[in-house]
Amino acid sequence: MTALRTLRADLAAAAPQMYDDLAELVGVESPSSDVHALARCADVVAALGARSLGAAPERIVIGDRPHLRWRFGAAPARVVLVGHYDTVWPLGTLARWPFAIDGDRATGPGVVDMKGGLVVLFHALAAIGDLDGVTVLVNADEELGSPTSTALIEDTARGAAGALVLEGSSHGRLKTARKGIAHYSVRITGRASHAGNAPHRGVNAGVELAHQVLRIAALGDPGRGTTVTPTNSVAGTTSNTVPAAARLSVDVRSFEQAELQRVDAALRGLTPVLPGAQVDVEPGPARPALPASASAELFALAQRLFEELTGAPAVGEAVGGGSDGNLTAGVGVRTLDGLGAIGGNAHAEGEWIQLSSLPERAALVGALAARIGRER
The missing domain is CATH 3.30.70.360 (Alpha-Beta Plaits)
Known part of the structure; x- marks a missing residue:
């Protein structure tokens, strides 16, 4: 069994814990507009990250919004993994629409955008073990356009060999360009x-x-x-x-x-x-735009790794929506987006993810994080 297939097997074994972590994250509401709710959710994300990565994060408060950063090794980072924990859903949504699992599908406010992506991120890094050169940044205001975290994201990513963005994925496609x-x-x-x-x-x-x-x-x-x-x-x-x-x-x-x-x-x-x-x-x-040229090398690497992991081809797409990947690409860092959970209906009633995608995506993210900056 290759190292990649071993990684996938390890993450498949961790799937029940991934589901529990997802339920915990979705169960703490975090609308972008409520700084008190964001602070409560930041505590949960920080605890999950500490369990997974073996270290507590820096808590960087800008304009009352708590952003979380883990750094392993000297700056600049070899690879930066970017996510957010704020959602578009107002307080009280969980009371009428709680987290639920039905077969291979989980639903709940923020499950695909992007609390599922955070579960993928932390479990991927926990599985690879060697975090030298890895930085993780989870912000609190992406859904507002990252007004307080833009400079933090750019400064954290600048000089890295690559950035991986854990936004959700429609039909498993990776985001190779964004307007x-x-x-x-x-x-x-x-x-x-x-x-x-x-x-x-x-x-x-x-x-x-x-x-x-x-x-x-x-x-x-x-x-x-x-x-x-x-x-x-x-x-x-x-x-x-x-x-x-x-x-x-x-x-x-x-x-x-x-x-x-x-x-x-x-x-x-x-x-x-x-x-x-x-x-x-x-x-x-x-x-700024995330052009296809900014993702080309990382997408080619992802295609090779995905083929070995699954035997299937990886598919990319260009989309009109923006993300924090636009910011990392804007400072000249190779960026690949859409690496989070596979699902749909983001920002809409019935938002969902495919639970079986969590270990598969985590294996791809872990393999990428282990290799970026070391390809040669």
Whole structure:
């Protein structure tokens, strides 16, 4: 039996403990917006990591949010494993939708995004034993765009030979490319007036908003995979007043950094259509693209290892959603994403994972972590 198949057998034997650990993690709610809930979940993640890795983490609190980091060996790391424990689910969700197992399927809030990935991460490293050069970073605000942890992720990953991101996987596919993301807030200032007695004296921010929505939507380029999506908007205060103000959120995504820069320049250059209106554009959270070139070498390594582990080919995909893998790739680190549990319905009712995928994915992650930085 090869070392890889021994690794897989060891992790298959650990499957019952993996299921117990998953139940424990999902059983502690951790919505991104609740710092007290995050602190409670951080304690559980830290304890699981300590049991698995034989060491307690650094607890790095930024803006009241506790991020956890384990470092083995001198910096920079040989390989960085990245995960998050915050979820999109509000407190109280467990009361109506508790963690449950039905055959090979487990459901519960955050089970695939990404508490299952944390179970894979810790068991993978526990199984390989030799952690020299390994760093683990688990953050508390990925679902918000990692506003407090971006610099921490970039500084931790910088100089590493590779980064493995434990986001969930649809149909077992690895994430080989992700679109870059940029968010904007467009604020429109008009002038209020009575809608019945003097509408002509007003400057209708709602009408200006309509003009700008059409302009903004036209900035997308489907042929290049660039999407520019006006999302939530609001205008006005009462039904009989010309709106004095309006606001619009814009979501921009592209695989090409040059496209993100093109759209950024166009948004910043927006001018009003109505006389007397004012348009201000404020950039928000952003992540660079994770290009296929950043994952190519690690994906090739994963294909070889997966073939030996399972006898089946590994499949990759490019996706529009972002992750912290965008950040590690953005600082020049080879990055492979989608290494967490296989499942689906992330961010939606009925979120689930395939339990039998946990030991299989852990074997792949462990094999990668053992080899990255040592390939030659």
